[in-house]
């Protein structure tokens with residue numbers, strides 16, 4: 001029997017510093033997130049970050065926490081429930097970090113008689129720190145605990161035409177009636193090093209501004225290319241004029257070079273250049289979370305106002321948008337009915 005496992009990033013159990021510390025400890029000790037040797041990761045994470053960051057992160061989580069829990073978890077559960085209504089196979093939900101583990105998610109499906117799992121990482125773009133870590137852990141769990149089940153995954157869907165339609169329509173809907181001079185596409189950042197490590201050609205990604213626009217096999221796993229493509233395809237679909245939109249990368253942590261330009265500096269620059277109304281969309285996230293509700297909608301807006309900006313509009317993530325639910329359900333139904341060789345999202 002077939003079943004589906006949706007997997008998102010995860011959140012702490014509560015915005016209490018103790019829970020935030022536990023969650024950040026698991027998250028940042030992942031070798032695909034902070035990709036340095038174990039001794040250096042221990043020193044950096046346990047010796048430095050976990051002694052300083054949990055308090056500040058907990059305060060930020062407190063600002064965005066809902067009565068029902070973490071927005072990212074609550075929204076993912078709403079998505080799961082709505083998708084479940086549109087497909088005939090069981091749909092479970094798990095998180096890469098925190099209490100809702102991938103092992104529990106697979107167990108829930110197995111208990112219902114599932115032996116073929118469609119694993120859907122809820123990330124439009126591939127990244128070592130998101131998609132890859134989910135796939136690697138799911139395979140380790142399968143081998144150790146569920147050797148008789150089969151797992152198939154949904155590849156990154158950043159350039160899938162239906163996904164671009166759904167995202168573009170959502171942006172149009174939320175910006176209709178608003179006048180904005182600039183639309184900023186802000187994606188979660190990653191260290192530049194991650195891009196080089198994921199380069200299957202080992203020589204393509206130079207992060208020099210042009211490599212991501214030069215066709216290459218490397219792009220199947222190039223987060224930067226995939227982000228730039230989402231911006232390009234949505235801009236084309238919405239017929240945005242050159243100069244009225246741009247791409248940036250947010251949430252930098254540490255002192256290594258991360259993908260440029262940084263979102264906070266870009267907002268600052270737009271404000272300084274005299275832009276009065278701007279809008280911002282965050283297509284690396286399918287669910288609103290700390291990084292969109294606090295870093296963008298609160299901190300980003302504050303920066304913009306400090307620079308003289310007036311209206312700052314944040315486009316919500318796809319969350320449990322009906323068209324997004326229908327698209328995910330379509331991919332699932334295609335997988336349920338497809339012959340083995342057929343792909344589900346056009347790849």
Ligand SMILES: C=CC1=C(C)c2cc3[nH]c(cc4nc(cc5[nH]c(cc1n2)c(C)c5CCC(=O)O)C(CCC(=O)O)=C4C)c(C)c3C=C
Nearest residue numbers: 009010011033057072127129130188190253284289290291
């Ligand atoms: C080295 C650190 C990090 C990398 C690399 C990274 C990549 C990455 N993260 C997301 C999505 C999310 N990240 C979220 C929070 C978050 N991310 C990091 C660090 C890295 N992320 C930290 C330390 C935190 C915790 C919050 C904080 O202290 O600032 C979230 C929100 C979770 C929530 O509970 O709401 C998401 C979602 C992507 C997509 C990505 C690479 C592409």
Ligand SMILES: [Fe+2]
Nearest residue numbers: 188189251291
């Ligand atoms: Fe992150």
Ligand SMILES: [Fe+2]
Nearest residue numbers: 211212222225
């Ligand atoms: Fe590239």
